[in-house]
Amino acid sequence: MTYKVGLLGLGTVGTGVAKILQDPAGRHPLLPNIEISRVGVRSLAKQRDVEIDPNIVTDDLESIVNDPAIDIVVEVIGGIEPAKSLILKAIDHGKHIVTANKAVIARYGNEIFSAAKQKGVYVMLEAAACGGIPVIQALKQSLGGNRISELTGIVNGTTNYILSRMYFEGADFDKTLAESQQLGYAEADPTADVDGYDAADKMAILASLAFGDRIKLEDIYREGIRSITSADIGYAKELGFTIKLLGIARRTDSNTGGKDDSNLEIRVHPTLIPIQHPLANIHGVTNAVRIEGDPIGEVVFSGPGAGAGATASAVVADIINVVAALKSMPNNVNQLMGCSHEHYAKIAPIENTVTQFYARLLTHDKPGVIGDLGTAFGKHCVSLNAILQKNTIHDGLAEIVVVTQRVSEYNFQQAISSIRDLPTLHSIPTVLRVL
Amino acid sequence: MTYKVGLLGLGTVGTGVAKILQDPAGRHPLLPNIEISRVGVRSLAKQRDVEIDPNIVTDDLESIVNDPAIDIVVEVIGGIEPAKSLILKAIDHGKHIVTANKAVIARYGNEIFSAAKQKGVYVMLEAAACGGIPVIQALKQSLGGNRISELTGIVNGTTNYILSRMYFEGADFDKTLAESQQLGYAEADPTADVDGYDAADKMAILASLAFGDRIKLEDIYREGIRSITSADIGYAKELGFTIKLLGIARRTDSNTGGKDDSNLEIRVHPTLIPIQHPLANIHGVTNAVRIEGDPIGEVVFSGPGAGAGATASAVVADIINVVAALKSMPNNVNQLMGCSHEHYAKIAPIENTVTQFYARLLTHDKPGVIGDLGTAFGKHCVSLNAILQKNTIHDGLAEIVVVTQRVSEYNFQQAISSIRDLPTLHSIPTVLRVL
Numbered sequence: 003m004t005y006k007v008g009l010l011g012l013g014t015v016g017t018g019v020a021k022i023l024q025d026p027a028g029r030h031p032l033l034p035n036i037e038i039s040r041v042g043v044r045s046l047a048k049q050r051d052v053e054i055d056p057n058i059v060t061d062d063l064e065s066i067v068n069d070p071a072i073d074i075v076v077e078v079i080g081g082i083e084p085a086k087s088l089i090l091k092a093i094d095h096g097k098h099i100v101t102a103n104k105a106v107i108a109r110y111g112n113e114i115f116s117a118a119k120q121k122g123v124y125v126m127l128e129a130a131a132c133g134g135i136p137v138i139q140a141l142k143q144s145l146g147g148n149r150i151s152e153l154t155g156i157v158n159g160t161t162n163y164i165l166s167r168m169y170f171e172g173a174d175f176d177k178t179l180a181e182s183q184q185l186g187y188a189e190a191d192p193t194a195d196v197d198g199y200d201a202a203d204k205m206a207i208l209a210s211l212a213f214g215d216r217i218k219l220e221d222i223y224r225e226g227i228r229s230i231t232s233a234d235i236g237y238a239k240e241l242g243f244t245i246k247l248l249g250i251a252r253r254t255d256s257n258t259g260g261k262d263d264s265n266l267e268i269r270v271h272p273t274l275i276p277i278q279h280p281l282a283n284i285h286g287v288t289n290a291v292r293i294e295g296d297p298i299g300e301v302v303f304s305g306p307g308a309g310a311g312a313t314a315s316a317v318v319a320d321i322i323n324v325v326a327a328l329k330s331m332p333n334n335v336n337q338l339m340g341c342s343h344e345h346y347a348k349i350a351p352i353e354n355t356v357t358q359f360y361a362r363l364l365t366h367d368k369p370g371v372i373g374d375l376g377t378a379f380g381k382h383c384v385s386l387n388a389i390l391q392k393n394t395i396h397d398g399l400a401e402i403v404v405v406t407q408r409v410s411e412y413n414f415q416q417a418i419s420s421i422r423d424l425p426t427l428h429s430i431p432t433v434l435r436v437l
Numbered sequence: 438m439t440y441k442v443g444l445l446g447l448g449t450v451g452t453g454v455a456k457i458l459q460d461p462a463g464r465h466p467l468l469p470n471i472e473i474s475r476v477g478v479r480s481l482a483k484q485r486d487v488e489i490d491p492n493i494v495t496d497d498l499e500s501i502v503n504d505p506a507i508d509i510v511v512e513v514i515g516g517i518e519p520a521k522s523l524i525l526k527a528i529d530h531g532k533h534i535v536t537a538n539k540a541v542i543a544r545y546g547n548e549i550f551s552a553a554k555q556k557g558v559y560v561m562l563e564a565a566a567c568g569g570i571p572v573i574q575a576l577k578q579s580l581g582g583n584r585i586s587e588l589t590g591i592v593n594g595t596t597n598y599i600l601s602r603m604y605f606e607g608a609d610f611d612k613t614l615a616e617s618q619q620l621g622y623a624e625a626d627p628t629a630d631v632d633g634y635d636a637a638d639k640m641a642i643l644a645s646l647a648f649g650d651r652i653k654l655e656d657i658y659r660e661g662i663r664s665i666t667s668a669d670i671g672y673a674k675e676l677g678f679t680i681k682l683l684g685i686a687r688r689t690d691s692n693t694g695g696k697d698d699s700n701l702e703i704r705v706h707p708t709l710i711p712i713q714h715p716l717a718n719i720h721g722v723t724n725a726v727r728i729e730g731d732p733i734g735e736v737v738f739s740g741p742g743a744g745a746g747a748t749a750s751a752v753v754a755d756i757i758n759v760v761a762a763l764k765s766m767p768n769n770v771n772q773l774m775g776c777s778h779e780h781y782a783k784i785a786p787i788e789n790t791v792t793q794f795y796a797r798l799l800t801h802d803k804p805g806v807i808g809d810l811g812t813a814f815g816k817h818c819v820s821l822n823a824i825l826q827k828n829t830i831h832d833g834l835a836e837i838v839v840v841t842q843r844v845s846e847y848n849f850q851q852a853i854s855s856i857r858d859l860p861t862l863h864s865i866p867t868v869l870r871v872l
Contacts, residue, residue, distance in 0.1 A: 022582045022732065301570065329771075
């Protein structure tokens with residue numbers, strides 16, 4: 003029996019999916035049972051990199067989600083609309099969904115999964131977060147025996163590419179971003195990547211699967227990498243760290259010391275990582291996710307973060323999963339493939355985070371500056387782990403870098419606030435958290 | 438509905454499985470549907486680290502595989518017999534199997550999977566190879582859209598622990614092995630680990646899943662790590678390599694140049710790995726598997742190689758998978774969870790391998806030695822990539838290390854053979870392959 007796929011979108015990912023399905027030799031034996039029966043595109047005139055029978059291509063996307071012959075709708079259009087409405091309509095018509103759309107899932111997963119549950123259809127999203135790393139299925143199934151305590155990840159390829167180049171070349175952010183845009187590694191409007199929105203979308207999806215609760219995107223603390231300078235990278239190196247845009251999600255049972263009734267801490271921000279940490283050596287556009295669970299301990303997955311091949315691979319894996327399930331049990335849903343979270347996670351406010359901090363300060367080069375800083379930190383119970391002062395740089399300003407011990411975000415921000423009032427302080431160009 | 442598990446074996450892994458199932462909070466929501474209904478042990482008298490109702494414990498293991506009430510038999514006894522016979526009997530009685538037994542699967546997988554197919558039951562083996570890395574399910578499902586070209590792995594924790602210590606401490610093999618035995622990282626009889634048998638068992642399983650063919654264990658070229666000395670580790674470091682016991686399996690389409698009708702190359706041996714390779718920085722008992730596929734590119738998984746927690750986690754993942762499948766489709770087998778290989782891979786003979794080699798030679802310190810070596814290599818079309826000669830060491834012997842370019846194993850061995858006949862040669866303590 004053949005299963006019919008309606009493909010919404012024939013950009014790079016859609017093209018990649020079509021190519022895999024057209025060339026099944028040496029791949030999974032189920033592939034020949036899958037047929038692309040209709041393809042929806044925005045422009046019929048556009049030249050494509052794959053041969054598709056023109057009779058099955060349409061620009062009437064609605065006609066695909068309504069088509070009674072179609073079993074699985076694969077949504078690889080991207081963006082919020084019309085993707086979201088098409089997914090919901092397809093579910094309403096009893097289609098199973100495979101999507102690569104992190105933006106829609108992170109924002110409307112609630113609505114979509116509730117609808118899917120009611121209709122008894124699958125919504126598969128391996129491609130929506132780190133397509134090149136088979137981490138979603140691991141979270142849904144392979145790690146099911148574990149109580150997961152922490153999930154950290156380099157989940158955005160563009161920022162990792164930029165930070166890797168800054169690390170190896172000592173280059174500045176603006177220059178590196180411009181070059182990355184020229185090379186096609188960063189978008190013309192890089193906001194979604196460099197300001198951490200894309201990473202936050204992915205962390206919402208991954209954390210929801212890891213911890214079994216729904217996550218509201220607006221609860222995720224988010225900070226991008228625009229403030230990172232080559233000076234910070236240099237100091238980080240000297241102190242034995244690298245800087246990565248990291249997504250961090252962990253249970254708060256132990257970490258917040260019961261300051262709130264949260265069960266989860268989740269944040270995306272540039273982070274100093276000790277150079278021997280498994281995520282510190284993930285460079286370029288590669289993504290990696292580290293999961294800590296009981297009893298498994300530490301598991302790390304790495305792979306291509308994005309790109310047509312990786313995303314198409316994940317989409318096809320999801321199609322295969324749905325087809326295998328449909329073959330053996332057309333009328334029942336396999337619980338491992340569904341998403342059945344009913345409750346929202348209680349996310350701890352960022353002030354309650356306990357972590358180490360890195361700060362780079364510019365001060366007027368006068369006697370007593372270090373003493374002033376030390377007093378201000380001490381007053382707010384912030385102990386220091388390292389302090390570096392290099393030569394006076396220019397205009398009578400001295401650059402001082404401090405790394406704190408583990409302290410609460412609240413205490414640290416209080417200390418920073420009182421330091422800003424010091425007459426000897428010029429400015430605090432960078433404040434970063436340390437893993 | 439509750440599913441009944443018959444647990445064969447209550448050693449460290451069995452105990453770990455029981456503990457997870459007894460404490461489901463924060464783990465997969467299916468766990469409360471799973472009941473350990475009987476436990477088979479060798480000795481009823483032995484003290485256990487987990488509380489089990491004595492009424493369900495028996496030393497009559499046959500009575501468990503025959504018990505009509507049991508849905509899933511979990512075999513964590515280890516060793517060939519009685520494990521193999523119990524698995525086959527359980528299948529014959531229509532039980533689904535979850536096993537951590539790499540030795541049985543690598544040797545009798547053929548018979549076991551054929552029987553399981555006939556009976557329509559699952560044989561799940563995530564725990565049988567690299568339990569702490571969810572790689573089996575990735576190969577069966579998440580990577581299904583890919584044509585896999587290569588799978589390489591550090592799949593034995595004991596040897597990786599020994600080689601890591603030798604690398605960091607410059608210690609000798611015998612001393613490190615003895616200490617590893619004292620610390621419990623190596624068995625009293627270390628043969629299975631240090632001679633590569635355990636790694637070959639795992640590679641048979643992983644390669645079979647990656648490439649879709651059955652593998653005969655005796656077709657796997659295997660070499661252990663006993664010949665590695667601290668001198669070799671030192672030279673490797675100097676040349677920018679580390680030494681790991683590596684399992685390597687790859688399609689031979691391109692590599693053998695059509696010298697035979699093989700479709701696969703598969704081998705386990707100590708290997709020099711460039712220090713920037715993702716597997717080079719996997720230290721201690723950690724395992725890692727690197728998979729290369731089209732279109733995904735390179736994916737790397739790492740995690741604990743063994744240990745009760747990691748193996749129990751994999752066993753429980755398999756139980757959950759079977760239970761989820763049974764809940765939704767009690768009478769049909771999900772094709773993604775089965776193993777349906779019918780054909781044996783045609784493994785290329787080791788002589789046809791094309792790779793770089795490392796050799797450490799002791800020669801009499803006479804003029805013309807390097808010339809003699811160069812001529813012998815050249816005669817057999819072996820080009821050299823690097824040659825190192827250090828100070829005369831003792832008794833008039835010089836130590837010379839060569840690294841070749843990529844050459845066929847056949848040509849290299851011919852060259853080595855003719856070098857052994859040189860009057861200036863004393864001995865060739867080490868020959869290793871380079872990744």
